[in-house]
Amino acid sequence: MEKRCATLDDLEKETTRFVESLVLGAEKATLVTLSGELGAGKTAFVKGIAKALGVTNRVTSPTFVLEKKYRLPSISGENKFKNLVHIDAYRLENGSALSTLGFDELMSNPKNLILLEWPEQVSDALPKPSVHIEIKILPDESRNILYA
Ligand SMILES: Nc1ncnc2c1ncn2[C@@H]1O[C@H](COP(=O)(O)OP(=O)(O)OP(=O)(O)O)[C@@H](O)[C@H]1O
Numbered sequence: 001m002e003k004r005c006a007t008l009d010d011l012e013k014e015t016t017r018f019v020e021s022l023v024l025g026a027e028k029a030t031l032v033t034l035s036g037e038l039g040a041g042k043t044a045f046v047k048g049i050a051k052a053l054g055v056t057n058r059v060t061s062p063t064f065v066l067e068k069k070y071r072l073p074s075i076s077g078e079n080k081f082k083n084l085v086h087i088d089a090y091r092l093e094n095g096s097a098l099s100t101l102g103f104d105e106l107m108s109n110p111k112n113l114i115l116l117e118w119p120e121q122v123s124d125a126l127p128k129p130s131v132h133i134e135i136k137i138l139p140d141e142s143r144n145i146l147y148a
């Protein structure tokens with residue numbers, strides 16, 4: 001599926017729709033990978049998701065800290081994510097660096113929603129994601145979002 005977002009408002013609506021479409025796994029975390037050139041809008045997409053899930057902390061890019069974890073407010077209903085994990089793999093040299101981030105343990109909790117930017121950097125160790133997203137900047141600066 002493909003969506004075009006011309007503004008950050010459009011993007012916010014799209015991330016809200018996307019997050020509502022996610023179904024928790026029974027045994028493992030839900031992994032969503034985000035690809036796209038520098039400045040494509042990967043972090044902006046994660047911010048939209050965080051907002052849709054009720055995160056009130058300011059969500060900033062984990063470029064330097066590599067990983068950030070946000071506890072999600074509890075909403076009625078069992079089948080909801082408890083934690084949002086935002087990983088930026090841009091500075092990682094290969095997949096073995098994931099273990100230092102405790103990635104396997106994060107993956108073992110079905111209540112975790114893990115959003116990972118730059119999956120190409122760690123492709124040798126990354127499990128198959130639930131959803132892979134590719135963001136492209138169009139000539140008019142709007143963004144094309146491709147879900148695979
Ligand atoms: N759909 C959109 N429409 C208009 N502007 C957007 C859209 N998505 C993102 N932007 C803008 O693009 C800029 C860069 O976005 P962002 O930091 O999310 O990119 P990124 O893909 O995470 O980059 P990096 O690879 O450096 O982490 C931000 O200023 C953001 O406001």
Ligand SMILES: [Mg+2]
Nearest residue numbers: 042043061117
């Ligand atoms: Mg980013």
